[in-house]
Amino acid sequence: MVKSEFSSAGRSVKELALHADLVFVGGGIAGTCGAIAAAREGLKVILVQDRPVLGGNASSEVRLWILGATSSMGNNNRWSREGGVLNEILVENMYRNPDGNAIILDTILLEMVKNESNITLLLNSAVxxxxxxxxxxxxxxxxxxxxNSTRYILSAPYFCDASGDGIVAFQSGAAFRMGAEAKDEFDEGFAPDKEYGELLGHSIYFFTKDMGRLITFTAPSYALKDVSSIVKYRSYELSDHGCKLWWLEYGGRLDTVHQTEEIKWELWKIIYGIWDHVKNSGKYPEAENLTLEWVGHIPGKRESRRFEGDYILSQKDVVEQRDHADAVSYGGWSLDLHPADGVFSERPGCNQWHSKGVYQIPLRCLYSKNIKNLWLAGRIISASHVAFGSSRVMATVAYTAQVLGLATQYCLKNNISPAELANSSKVKELQQGLLQEGHFIPGVEPVITNLSNNAILTASSEYKLAELKSNGDWHKLDYSTAQLLPLSKGGKIKIGIELDADADTNLTFQLRTSRKPINYSPEVILESIELSIEKGINGVEIEFNTLIENDQYVFFCILKNELVSFKTSKMFLTGTMMLMNRYNKAVATSGVQLPPDGIGIDSFEFWLPSRRPAHQNMALKISPALEPFKVSNLNSGICRPTNRTNAWVADINDKSPSVTLSWKEPIEISRIVLFFDSDFDHPLESTLRVHPERVVPHTVNNYKIMDAKGMLIYERTGNYQTINEVNFDIKLKTSAITLYLEHPSSNLPAALFEVQVY
Known part of the structure; x- marks a missing residue:
């Protein structure tokens, strides 16, 4: 029993002081991924979150899917899904949660944080x-x-504000911006005027469920009575729920920090008004069995404050893909601005303009220019309103926040501030350290320093791309279609393809490429050949005379002709795919981006793959055979296709694919790290969307490692993750290791991007 007499002085709540190397304030997807990454660097981390769950807008409280540079496979950013901790989460989520239940994602995020002994997690705790x-x-x-009625005093040499509204940065006095810059400040043609609005609003989603019987609905008194303008200007289908209702947006004319509660109430009025209209207007008789299963209780915020670093990312950084000496991350979502009036605007719900490829994000955007020990993460990083339209999305902010663990370690080790790190030669060390961990920074080449660099690499086989077997269906040329192929500098190519024509016709074949070798926008036509095609089945050979000037992907294109079909292949390979000149209506309105004059956006075509399980390749014969999958790629240091495949791929007929690393003298090994293919082109949305499989088909599931004497030193079955780390309690002394991999399937040969040995 506790009994306490009256205290005229009052009482204080329990107080607890905690110290760490780095305090992350905000447990959204950025803060969560950043904290995990920092903990794995050996830092003591405190992660403080004002909500009962982690994930922020990705959590079950809001239920927005995690997306980034892939843009739902709606742009030309091939193999651009963000890696590291975020990728681990998305792959794990697909394995456990292919139906996209946000509550299951909550458990995965909580589990991953709790599994890190270096993280102290404080939930329901508001700074x-x-x-x-x-x-x-x-x-x-x-x-x-x-x-628990406890006040926490949290101290550290470094802090990271990932709180969304920037509570730490704001109270510390750091310079910030809120609203849109004028066009002339950063020469941004896309900068909005006051009529369009200077802030993006909030959204709240809802879910419906078919109960199999008549369900009535009585609207609350605060529901909006007239939703005619919303129904008129926004397309709503009964099958849409969750984050497909992103356009349920409001608040861009208000203070999106201090008026959030007012915005929330207005969104509730809108949602219940729409549902009242659906259930009781008589215009949706098919909704009679539907019930309103869930409505969000807190709004998903898009925009509020943005804090100033030593560099402010702007429209031209995104569109021109500018290079930065301190690049540490990348983005690739469109420049995506929304009318400030949200659902009450007659304008489209969003205005999206894409760049031709991914763009770099510099370290100078990730700290306050005024507060010397404050990192910035999430949507508050240093960016203009226009650039923020791209950099704000969850996969981008999560991937960027992962940088800060290693960056903080460098700061601690060298007793320097984030600004001193970004503006010194030390940033090159940071970049190489990130690349060594599998982090991708477009345009930055790795320097291999682990023991694999001194090894002699041999493989049981190397896949030579001479044919994609004709074992699929016929595919009509409803769209111009291309096969993406990795060519080497100085190479030529001849293609054989099987066609079926409904009538005599002419067909145009093209060889295309991108102006920038790391892009996948086929804007440059290298060669065009028109051939007469006879009715019926034709075997056609197309010989191109163009010499390729760089190691680069080329597009073997066949222009649209609805009279013609081509044979497809069920054979799939790491680093190859078939694309079509079409568009994803979720992120574009046409197969060609046609921006208005004067807004500083490029015009170009979209060439998109089909989403699994509808993905396929062209059935082709290629001569001379391409050799892009050499074992030497295992020392490229890049764990995804770029201007080349960067992967070793075994021949599909190799019954026991293997790769051997051997050294002239025995070495001691404490750790081996393997980087497998988890198809970085596929978005792996975290919520709502149903995935067709639990394991990425490209990933090697089963493998074993042998030493120089043929002794088994490690075996793994049932793998589905991208990065596999093998640690030895007692150092292994050997002059060679051999990896034996199983092909993932009969139509997909085993692939490996990198082997690191320490």
């Missing part, structure tokens, strides 16, 4: 005060947990 030791240095932040 409300910042204490500084000097005008430009944070000493501690103070949080209160309503669930």
């Amino acid at each position: 409300y005060e910042v204490v500084k030791s000097s005008p430009d240095t944070i000493q501690e932040v103070i949080a209160f947990c309503s669930q």
Whole structure:
């Protein structure tokens, strides 16, 4: 029993002081991934989150799917899904949760954080005060947990604000912006005017369920009575729910920090008004068995404050894909702005303009230019309103936040500030350290320093791309179609293909490529050949005379002709795919991006793959055979296709694919890291969308590792993750290791991007 007499002085809540190397404030997807990455670098981390679950807009409280540079396979950013911790989460989520249940994602995020012994997790704890030791240095932040009535005093040499609205950066006095810059400040033609609006609003989603019987609905008194304008200007289908209702947006004319509760109430009015209209207007008789199963209780925020770093990312950084000496991450979502009036606007719900490829994000955008020990993560990084339209999405912010663990380690080790790291030669060390962990930074070449660099690499086979077997269906040329092929500098190519024509016709074949070798926008026509095709089945050979100037992907294109079909292949390979000149209506309105004059956006065609399980390849014969899958690729240091495949792929007929690393003298090995193919072209949306499989088909599931004497030192079955780390409690002394891989399937040969040995 506890009994306490009256205290005239009052009482204080319990107080607990905690110290760490790095405090992350905000447990959205950025803060979560950043904290995990930092903990794995050996840092002591405190992750403080004001909600009961992690994930922010990705959590079950909001239920937005995680997307980034892939843009739902609606742009030309091939193999651009973000890697690292975020990729691990998405692959794990697909394995456990292919139906996209946001509640299951909650459990995965919580489990991954709790599994890291270096993380102290504080849920339901809101940071409300910042204490500084000097005008430009944070000493501690103070949080209160309503669930255990405890005040936390959190101190560290470095802090990261991933809170969304930037509570730490704001209270520390850091410079920030809110709203849209004028067009002339950063020479941004896409900068909106006041009529369009300067802020993106909030959204709340809802889910419906068919109960199999008549369900009535009585709207609450606060429901919007007239939704005619919303129904008129926004397309709503009964099958849409969850984040497919992204256009349920409001608040861009208000203060999106301090008026969030007002915005929430307005969104509730809108949702219940729409559902009242659906159930009771008589215009949706097919909705009679539907019930409103879930409505969000907190809004998903798009925009509020953006804080200033030493560099402000702008429209031209995105569109021109500018290079930065301190590049540490990348983005690839469209420049995606929304009318400030949201559902009450007569304008389209979004205005999206894509770049031709992914763009770099510099380290100088990831810290406050005023507060010397404050990192920025999430949507508050240093960007203009226009560039923010791309950099704000969850996969991009999560991937970028993962940089900060290793960056903080460099700062601690060298006793320097984030700004000193970004503006010194040390940033090159940081870049190489990130690349060594499988982090991808477009345009930055790795320097291999692990023991594999000194090894002699041999393989049981190397896949030579001479044919994609004709074992699929006939595919009509409803769209211009291309096969993406990796060619080497100085190479030529001759293609054989089987066609079926409904009548005599002419058909145009083209060889295309991108102006930038790392892009996949086929804007340059290298050669065009028109051939007469007779009615019936034709075997055609197309010989191109163009010499390829760089190691680069080329597009073997067949232009649209609905009289002609071509044979497809069920054979799939790492680093190859078939594309069509069409568009994804979720992120574009045409197969060609045609921006208005003067807004500084490029015009180009979209060439998109089909989503699994509808994906396929052209059935082709290629001569001379391409050799893009050499074992030497295992030392490229890049774990995804870029301007080349970067992968070793075994011959599909090799019954026991293997690769051997041998050294002239025995070495001691404590760790081996393998990087498999998890198809970085596929978005792996976290929520709502149903995935056709639990394991990415490209990933090697079963493998074993032998030493120089043929002794088994490690075996793995049932793998589905991209990165596999093998640690030895006692160092292994050997002059060679051999990896034996099983092909994932009869139509997909075993592939491996990198082997690291330490």
